[in-house]
Amino acid sequence: MKKGPTNQSTYDVAALLTTTELEFLPNSYKRAAGYISKITPGFYVLCACVLLIFCTPYPSGADEPRLQVALISFIGNRSFSDSRLKGLMKTREKGLLGIFEKAYYDEEIFESDLKRIEDFYRSEGFYDVQVSKGEVKQIGPKLIRLTVKVHEGEPVRISSIDLTVNGEKNTSWHDELLKLIPLKKGQRFRIEDFDKTEKNILKYLADWGYPKAQVKRKARIFKQSLQARVSISVETGPPCTFGTLRIEGLNRVNPKEIWLNLQFKPGERFSARKIQNSQRKLYDTQLFTYVDIRVEGLDTEETELPVVITVVEARPYTVRAGVGYGTEEQLRGKLELEARRFLGDGRTLRGLLKGSFIEQLAELQFYQPHFPGKDQSIEWNTGWDHEDQESYTVNTFYSRPRFNVKISNKWSWYAGHNLEFNDLTGVDIAPDTDDLLDRQKDNYFISSIVSGFTGRYVDDILDPNRGFQIFSSTEWASSLTGSDVAFIKTTWEGRAYIPLSSFVLALRARWGTIVNLENDQKIPIFKRFFAGGSNSVRGYPYQKLGPLDSEGNPLGGSSVLEANVDLRFPLKIKGRSFQGVLFFDMGQVYPGQLSLDPTDLRYTIGAGLRYQTPIGPIRVDLGYQLNPPDQDFFGPLQIYFSIGQAF
Incomplete structure (x- = not known):
């Protein structure tokens, strides 16, 4: 192992800061099953072999073909995986089936990659690291394999953290600040953690009324003893309050709409978190296209800080139109007209027309915010x-008033009334299943009480990579509410998104049941549970997981269970960024109420590809049934095309 100088040496950590370019390498072997038809699996294997042999692109013309990198391997990297180090490099590899992208070898770029890896290791605490070029081996026509040798050495660890607040070591702040900083005694000294220390302390103090706090930090690195001594000096400054409030840019919007959405008032203790929440709530009203909240007086000795809110009002009317295509709905379209400040204040009136080959809808939506209280609304x-x-x-005419309560920024609850008239104009079920349906009744009047809650904490609604979502809904219909059908229907669904380096592990579970409260009646087919399809258990056609009649028509059921696991990872194909997905789904629809039999579950696996767009990812999924049911209505392989993640 390479030793440091004999004399104790100290280093200025600021000089060791590096900027690392994280560029994810493609897994280009995900070309599988691009063309799906009813042909044997052996045909796909043959096509893959032909593509591998004949379709690998090489430069043509007068110039000599350049070397391309087939694989990059590492030796000696104990602390970081090959994929992590490859993500730092500009040199690309073609991968196992490199038919999508050229990966030319450039000596200068490769040498800069080695330097970049060394800088990364030093930023992670390995100051004696050595990274060098290893064997360059030719493994095919103009194809090489690169080897990178890494000698990590031992990392520098934090031996002490000296924290002072306002010149004192033992204050009420001391323990709390030590908990929130990422630097810990005995851990590897990382530049990223050193930078976050100042940011975390300033943010914490600003949330507790000290926006004028200052942080000075210093680290002394002793290479011979592999130790780092960290000193942090914090000056909180005086406690501050919110001062006078000035609003700029208002024209037609009532100032009351701004006051109702602010999370702070003049005279209250200052909080940066309240400013951020206020800005988000003002954007959520859709009354403004721009919102800026600026705090003045931070560079003065004043403790009562004036606040200036600058807004740009949105147009009072918005027209939205869109078309799309999906495997299940096929061609679909939407037209929406929204009138803001309807009848004054923040009320909204929205008209919606939506149509596809499965569903057509015409709806009028009214929304009244801040009624009867600040965190309540009516729609x-x-x-x-x-x-x-x-x-x-079925044709349904409905009216659904609802009362909403905002419990917090992440949680909300609702309750309302559902009034609907259903005209069941056609039931396409085989005659031998007549006992499952009430064919004597075509019209259903349903009056029910609905309630539920939502918890949402994700970084992106359209394409989440971190956080969780929880949904719950319950519907109760009875003769007491004037309904022709009596039942209780409840559904629970949870989703979680866990980042794993450049990967995302996405999880989903859904369970629901409907209980018939009057045994002399049957639950109408349009109120039952169905499963299968692009947003359910992939590998089964739309609504065809569960009970089927003798002609393959779905019957639905009184209980449903679904679970999905997605592993999402970045890909690059011909220079464009994609996302690959490997998934495992399972589920079942049960005829009986409150049913949950794990032995009847159906399992599927598959792969997919996503391409990010402003309206969400365009996706293609290919699902395969692991334990298909004994039937001849559909095959074990299904392909789906749609927009947006499956969940």
């Missing part, structure tokens, strides 16, 4: 919905 949706499913056709 009322009424309209007509036509569903043309494989097993039934």
Whole structure:
């Protein structure tokens, strides 16, 4: 192992700061099954072999073909994986089936990659690291394998953290600040943690009324003893309050709408978190296209800090239109007209027209914020919905008022009334299953009480990579509410998104059941649970997981269980950024209420590809049934095309 100088040496950590370019390498072997038809699996294997042999691109013309990098391997990297180090490099590799992208070898770029890896190791505490070029081996026509040798050495660890607040070592702040900083005694000294220390302390103090705090930090690195001594000096400054409030940019919007959405008032203790939450809530009203909240007086001795809110009002009317395509709905379109400041203040009136080959809808939506209180609202949706499913056709006229309560920024609760008239115009079920349906009744009047809650903490609604979501809904219909059908229907769904370096592990579980409260009646088919499809258990056609009649039509059920696991990872194909997905799904629809039999679960596996767009990722998924049911209505392999993640 390479030793440091005999004399104790100290280093200025600021000089060791490095900027690392994180560029994710492609896993280009994910070309599988691009063209799906009813042909034997052996045909796909043959096609893959032909593509591998004949379709690997090489430069053509008068110039000599350049060397391309087939694989990059590492020796000696104990602390970081090959994929982590490859992500730092500009040199690319073609991978196992490199038919999508050229990966030319450039000596200068490769040498800069070695330097970049060394800088990365030093930023992670390995100050004696040595990274060198290893064997360059030719493994095919103009194809080489690169080897990178890494001698990590021993890391520098934190031996002490000296924290003073306002010149004192034992204050009420001391223990709390030590908990929130990422630097810990005995851990490896990392530049990233050293930088976060100042940011975390300043943010914490600003949330507790000290926006004028200052932090000075210093680290002394002793290479011979492999120790780092960290000193942090914090000056909190005086406690501050919110001062006078000035609003700029208002024209037609009532100033009351700004006051109702602010999370702070003049005279209250200062909090940076309240400013951020206020800005987000003002954007959520959709009354403004721009919101800026600026605090003045931070560079003065004043402790009562004036606040200036600058806004740009949105147009009072917005028209949105869009078209799309999905495997299940096929061609679909939407037209929406939204009127903001309807009847004054922050009320919204929205008209919606939506249509596809499965569903057509016309709806009018009214929204009244801050009623009766600041964190409550009322909405009322009424309209007509036509569903043309494989097993039934129904027209529904409905009116659904609802009362919403904002419990916190992440949690909300609602309760309301559902009034609907359903005209079941067609039931396409084989005659031998007549006992499952009430064919004597075509019209259903349903009056029910609905309630539920939502918890949402994700970084991106359209394409989440971190956080969780929880949804719950319950519907109760009875003769007491004036309903023709009596039942209780409840659904629970949870989703979690766990970042794993450049990967994302996405999890989903859904369970629901409907209990018939009057045994002399049957649950209408349009109120039952169905499963299968691009947003359910992939590998099964739309609504065809569960009970089927003798002709393959889905019957639905009284209970449903679904679970999904996605492993999402970055890909690059011909210079464009994609996302690959490997998934495992399982689920079942049960005829009985409150049913949950794990032995009847159906399992599927598959792979998919996503391409990010402003409206969400365009996705293609290929699912395969591991334990298919004994039937001849559909095959074990299904392909889906849609927009947005499956969950």
